[in-house]
Structures are given as structure tokens and as C-alpha cells.
Amino acid sequence: MPDSDLENRPLLDRGRNAIRRVGSVWGGFRDFILRDNVLEIAIGLIIASAFTTVVNSLVADIILPPISLLADQSFSENFLVLRHGQNASAHYHTFQQAQDDGAITWNYGHFLEKLIQFFVLGLTLYALGQLYQLFSSETVIKYTMKCPICRKDISTSAKRCPFCTSWQDGSNMSNHD
Numbered sequence: 001m002p003d004s005d006l007e008n009r010p011l012l013d014r015g016r017n018a019i020r021r022v023g024s025v026w027g028g029f030r031d032f033i034l035r036d037n038v039l040e041i042a043i044g045l046i047i048a049s050a051f052t053t054v055v056n057s058l059v060a061d062i063i064l065p066p067i068s069l070l071a072d073q074s075f076s077e078n079f080l081v082l083r084h085g086q087n088a089s090a091h092y093h094t095f096q097q098a099q100d101d102g103a104i105t106w107n108y109g110h111f112l113e114k115l116i117q118f119f120v121l122g123l124t125l126y127a128l129g130q131l132y133q134l135f136s137s138e139t140v141i142k143y144t145m146k147c148p149i150c151r152k153d154i155s156t157s158a159k160r161c162p163f164c165t166s167w168q169d170g171s172n173m174s175n176h177d
Contacts, residue, residue: 055124059117078109 032038064075077095084090085101092098098105129140144153150164160167 052121055121056117058124059113059120063116063120064113074109076107076110076113078107078112080106080108082106 068075079095079098081092081098081103083104085098085103087101090097090101090103092101092103092105095105095107095110126141132138132140143156145156146152147154147161147164147166147168149166150161152161152163154161154163154168158168
């Protein structure tokens with residue numbers, strides 16, 4: 001449609017067309033956001049975020065302080081100075097002092113703290129999965145084994161390997177027909 005024709009169309013007609021397009025976009029967004037699985041994922045992410053906060057607090061506030069007592073400083077304050085900052089003769093007592101001076105540091109204590117948080121989170125999630133299985137018929141934790149033929153990981157309850165199709169009881173296919 002040429003520009004001159006567009007200018008000649010009534011303003012009201014162009015407004016209706018714009019409202020129709022916005023309504024179509026809004027309807028598509030509403031259909032997407034209100035799907036069951038999107039809401040389930042959103043709720044799961046919120047719960048996971050809160051759960052992670054609790055586990056991180058468990059590590060930082062309960063587990064690491066006794067370990068820090070052995071080192072006479074906060075666990076995350078363990079660092080090595082790789083290159084001094086502007087004040088080359090300075091001895092840094094805290095990571096913040098080194099950072100303020102512009103020093104380059106290797107923050108192994110902070111890394112170890114995050115590593116401990118990761119393992120405690122994994123262990124806690126595994127324990128929750130085991131607890132859930134006690135009260136539910138559904139399995140959360142799927143146990144696997146190696147197929148003796150193709151060496152791929154398969155379910156321990158598999159009767160037949162989904163990769164190489166071998167029977168897991170050692171018999172040949174003619175016995176299972």
C-alpha cells in the first residue's frame with residue numbers, strides 16, 4: 001500500500017488495526033504464560049532459589065565457622081597475593097585490603113567455600129529425594145548400571161538395553177517372544 005493511501009485512511013481505522021495487533025500479542029503472551037508447565041517451572045525456580053539460600057546459610061553460618069576457628073580467620077578470607085597493588089610493601093590482612101590496594105589475588109578460600117556449598121546442596125537434594133521416595137510410589141532418584149554389551153548407562157530395571165537392544169537377563173531374543 002503506497003504511503004499516500006496510508007495517509008488517506010481514517011485515523012480511527014489505523015487505531016483499530018493497532019489495537020487488534022496489540023490484542024493479538026497480548027493473547028499470545030497470556031496463552032504462553034498461563035500454561036501449566038510454565039507456572040510449575042516458575043514455582044519450582046522460586047522454591048529452588050529459597051532452598052539454595054537456606055543451604056548456603058547452613059554452610060556459611062553453621063558449617064564454616066568451626067572450620068574458620070582452626071585458621072584464625074574467615075574461611076573466605078584465605079587468599080594468596082599474586083601481585084601487590086600500588087603499595088608494594090603492604091601486608092594485606094584481609095581480601096578487602098588487597099582489593100582496595102589494587103592487588104591481584106588468588107582467592108582459594110572463597111572458591112573452597114563455594115565448593116563446600118555445592119557439595120552440601122547436592123547432598124541435601126539427594127537426601128530430600130530419598131525422603132520423598134519413602135512417602136511416594138514415584139522414584140526421583142534413578143539408579144543405573146552399565147549394559148554388559150554396549151557399556152552405556154541404562155536403568156537397573158531395564159529388561160532390554162535401549163541402545164543395543166540386548167536382553168539384560170543374558171538370554172537371546174527367541175525366549176522373550
